[in-house]
Amino acid sequence: MEKEHWKMEQEVGEEELEEGTPSYRKDRWLVYPGTIPSELSRMKFPKLPPPRRSHLAALEPEAPMWLDLDKHMETPMLIAAGAMGGLGNPHFMTPYNSRPKIATRGDEGLKISLQLELKILADLGLVGLPNAGKSTLLRALSNSRARVGNWAFTTLQPNVGTVVLDNHKGRPLVTSRRPNGELRENFTVADVPGLIEDAHLDKGLGLGFLRHIERAAVLAFVIDLSAGDAVAALKLLWREVSEYETLRGKELNAETERRMVTYRPPGRSPPPSDPSDVLDSPHLDPSPKPLPFLTTTPISSKPWFVVATKADLPDTQANFEALLQYLGEVSKGTQAHPSNRKHAWKQNVQAVPISAIQGEGVQVIPQLVMDLLDE
Template sequence: MASALRRCTACLHPYRPVTLRCSGRAASSSSKSKREEPEPRHIDEDIDEFDDVLGELHRRRKKMDAKRNRTGGDFVDFLRVTVRGGKGGAGTAAFLPTKRGLGPPSGGNGGPGGSVYLETSPLVTSLTSVSNRLIGGQGGHGAGNLRHGRRGDDITVVVPVGTVIREIGREGEAEKTGRENDDLGLSREERHKRTQERWFVQHPTLQPNEREMAEAEGTCRRAGRWSRPTPSFEQEPALEMDISAPLTAPVLLARGGAGGLGNPHFVSGHNRHPRLASRGVLPPTRTFEFELKLLADVGLVGLPNAGKSTLLRALTGRRAEVANYAFTTLHPQIGVVRVLEDGSWAAEQQGPVEETEQEREFDALAREVGEYVPLGRASRDRKRTERTRFSVSDNPGLLARASENYGLGHSFLRSIERSLALAYVMDGRRPDPAADMRVLRAELEAYKAGLAGRARVIALNKTDELPEDEIESKVAALRATVEEFGDNAEVLVISAKFGTGVDRVVHLLADAVDAARPKPTVKEEKPEEIVEKAEVEELF
């Protein structure tokens, strides 16, 4: 006991109570704590040298995934979902009781399975609430005295506007059963017998003969309650939807299976008392890809730790997470810029943007002394009218080879695919912002042709501590790069933290969004319609 206590005291914290049970575990935990991860290497974002650090990128991606899980996984923009309608309930083989023996058949039909529907909601901004398996409710079984089973419960899945849905797979019960029969090596007769056992429900005490089962099989085939192959994508095209506007009615993703037939359906001229019923239909299983592409008007593009979240706060007043390290933003954040007629915007900042951790410390200290004041809403002066508004998305930092899904990869790129205009946010403290811009532009073009051409602003950020000659040389290099590719973008020098040059960013993006938005079409009236309106007005 003494030796165990000494080991425990050596490996645990000196102020923690010592117990005999923890002696073995303490040594193992101590050995694990000694194995520290190696320090991360510096990554040069140059695409030519990126092949040497793919292992480092994989390690960073694991850390990002772990951080997402630790924060609750509050944003999901891609899911692979299995969808199937509910299975139909089974029919029943029953008879009405009489004094002379078997009465007329009275088995009820099975209820149909529930279906799966799709709806949109403006309150939903992520695919977090969507389950990986969507299966409709099973229909109820029939009962005697012609009592039919209840219908299965329908399922409605709610997705945000901007979701793209693609059907990528489809498999039915017939294909699964065929594979199982092949694996078991069953003969033709054994396969047919197994199929009959799948589809028929026999009376608990009365056994049907072969002729009765053959006639019942024909009845089930004619009614569509028998095994049949699932239509391929050539026979029935795959479901593809690009939800760019709210849905006015639910969309059917998977229909529920039909219910089984009760024994009254199998009455024939020579068989007045059928002793079997059929089971319900199991619908095919469909596999969908749900991909959320945000509908923000402007997307902020930049390398990690370039100051995109700080710029979002300066533009919109949204309290995005701000910190001085890479990958602070792990999922897109959207804010709205309201531009007024006098040239200002509603969320124009009154002071420097502080890091989020410092703000939390200030708030905690203010609560302790009783001086905490919560943030109020943005003021809405009725005398100042609004000229336009546009939404801005702060996206995760882009890395080289993101088009091949490295780093956050496609998770970042799909969030700006629908943006009407882009703003490159360049870190002015880096040695060559022009080379960084080439990396960003190459990745956007590799992901989707023409996407890099939507850039309207090249913002050289974090310039408040740089000398004038260094700023001028970097601006000249950026302008030369813009002219080289023929982009319609303006290079600006800003400091998102202190608000320097942000007003010019607001007006350039507002003009770009207004120019890119589709104009409302005015219906031209035909001459005969004008004459008819004039005649109606004369009547009144």
């Protein structure tokens, strides 16, 4: 586009010269501040220089860019090289004019549209229906002061709590090591707002918060034993997560297809079709290295377990036993995974009965989370 624009300007300039009118263009040329209008009308301007491109442009990644910034970058990355500055009056010196009074303006700056998406990094993600007790569980596990209420959608934004494993006052609560060999002193828990049916269609709080569970290493499905069939509630949650995973997969595939289309900024010539023409058709600058394609872990393949809340209430034992039987069949393979995914996690799926408000049964969760993280 820039090259075509330059050609159009050249054609306009040549037409003006043929007609005997000045070829001065205010948007392209700069003249000495002391130049009077009558002198400007008699000045002859050379052809506009061809477009130039900064050598830093070779470091730019090919568009469209799709970056995952979940880790600190070892070296900075150049996203936009910027435009070239104008040519000063020494560039237009000739044997007949040793003191030119003209210069060119700098090129217009590069415009880039960036879409930033925040995804909370947490070791454990809590997934559940509204009012299932996720915030109460978060408060029981950590020192978080998440809002708790007896109504749906108490949590309107993700809350993150930290579970301390080693406070350096005796033996640690749980002993576990990170992939780099360091001892874990804590782990983080993300409380995601409640999901409802068709949340993947952006109903309820929808897609705005479903994306946060993508970064969780372990998922805990929080089921309220007093709110009806626990197995049906678990299947509903997994169905929404699975549909969201399908939706994100389609978006990623679409972005990948768009990246497969060759894109070259102005000033970069296409590669020759015949290898023998390499010397005859040199590139204006080297092609940048393409960014690696994103590799994300499917949500269904993450380790997970079930936290059965409000187990201290009457008439919840039968519901919990039915949940245990269902999870046992899923682990053995006699029942399909609730997400209906082929490579979903099925290894010894457990259910932990707790009373978060009483703090009963919560103490076994850190050890279970560490065991799953170590796997």
